[in-house]
Amino acid sequence: MTHAPDPADDHWSAVAQDWADLWGTFTDPARRALLAATGTGPGTRLLDVGCGTGELLALAASAGAAVSGADASPGMVDRARAAAPGADVRVAPAEALPWPDGSVDVVTFVNVLALTDDHEAALAEAVRVLRPGGLLAVCGWAERETNDLAVVHAALAADDGEPVDPDEPEDPWHEEAPVRGVLTDAGLTVEHVEVVEVPWAVRDVDAVVRGVLLGEDAAGVAERGPVVRAAAEPFRAPDGGYRFRVAARLLVARTPAR
Known part of the structure; x- marks a missing residue:
C-alpha cells in the first residue's frame, strides 16, 4: 500500500517503480471497498493523502x-500523476496540505496515518480541508493473526537477534478501538467499519524477496534473502507462485455538519 516518506530522506522516490510493480495494486479490494463506503462517484471531490503511486486516484477517477x-515523495508524485492524468497531485506532507478549507468531500489515508510524524496534525489538516x-x-x-x-517479518526479526514475543501486545494501529479513538478525538464520528481481505499473490519467490x-x-x-525464502515456503502455491493471506481494516468517519 501507500506511505508518507520524509522528504529529507526520500527513500520512496528511489523505490517508486518497484513499489508500483510489487505492491501497487495489492490493496485494490480495500480501495474499492473504501470508494463504495464513501459513496465516491461522479463529482465527488476526493483527496488521497500519502497517495503513493496513484492507484486509488486512478480508481476514483474512473x-x-x-x-x-x-x-511527500517527489518520485511517488511523478508516478501518481502518470497513473491518474488530470489529477491535482502535489508534493506535500500530511501535516501541511496545500488545499483550502472545506474544499473536498472525501479525504483518504490508506496505510499512511500510522506513518505520519504527527497523526493529530495530519487529522486536523484532513478535517480542515x-x-x-x-x-x-x-x-x-x-x-x-490476519x-x-x-x-x-518475524523470521527477519529473529535473524537480527530480536525475536518477536508471541505475547507482545498488538500494534494499536492494527486494532479497531485505538484507531476509532484517534478519529473520535479529532471530532469525527465513525459511521462504517469493515475488514477486507487483500491477499498478496506473487509469481515466484524472487518477487517475494524483492517485495x-x-x-x-x-x-x-544477498544476506537476508535466504531468510525470506525459507519463511515464505509454507505459502507456496501449486503453480509455483506464492499467496499470503492479508486483511485490511477500513474506518469511515464524518466531520460535523456545521
Missing part, C-alpha cells in the same frame, strides 16, 4: 470523482 493527491459533513476514510492493516506476512526487502541494497538482499 468512478467519475474529481481527484487530488498529496505525497473537508467540507462540513465530509467523510474521512482510514485504511490500514488488521491484527497480525496477516501471513507477519511470519516473514519484502524493498529498498535493500544488493548486499542486504
Whole structure:
C-alpha cells in the first residue's frame, strides 16, 4: 500500500517503480471497498493523502470523482500523476496540505496515518480541508493473526537477534478501538467499519524477496534473502507462485455538519 516518506530522506522516490510493480495494486479490494463506503462517484471531490503511486486516484477517477493527491515523495508524485492524468497531485506532507478549507468531500489515508510524524496534525489538516459533513476514510492493516506476512517479518526479526514475543501486545494501529479513538478525538464520528481481505499473490519467490526487502541494497538482499525464502515456503502455491493471506481494516468517519 501507500506511505508518507520524509522528504529529507526520500527513500520512496528511489523505490517508486518497484513499489508500483510489487505492491501497487495489492490493496485494490480495500480501495474499492473504501470508494463504495464513501459513496465516491461522479463529482465527488476526493483527496488521497500519502497517495503513493496513484492507484486509488486512478480508481476514483474512473468512478467519475474529481481527484487530488498529496505525497511527500517527489518520485511517488511523478508516478501518481502518470497513473491518474488530470489529477491535482502535489508534493506535500500530511501535516501541511496545500488545499483550502472545506474544499473536498472525501479525504483518504490508506496505510499512511500510522506513518505520519504527527497523526493529530495530519487529522486536523484532513478535517480542515473537508467540507462540513465530509467523510474521512482510514485504511490500514488488521491484527497480525490476519496477516501471513507477519511470519516473514518475524523470521527477519529473529535473524537480527530480536525475536518477536508471541505475547507482545498488538500494534494499536492494527486494532479497531485505538484507531476509532484517534478519529473520535479529532471530532469525527465513525459511521462504517469493515475488514477486507487483500491477499498478496506473487509469481515466484524472487518477487517475494524483492517485495519484502524493498529498498535493500544488493548486499542486504544477498544476506537476508535466504531468510525470506525459507519463511515464505509454507505459502507456496501449486503453480509455483506464492499467496499470503492479508486483511485490511477500513474506518469511515464524518466531520460535523456545521
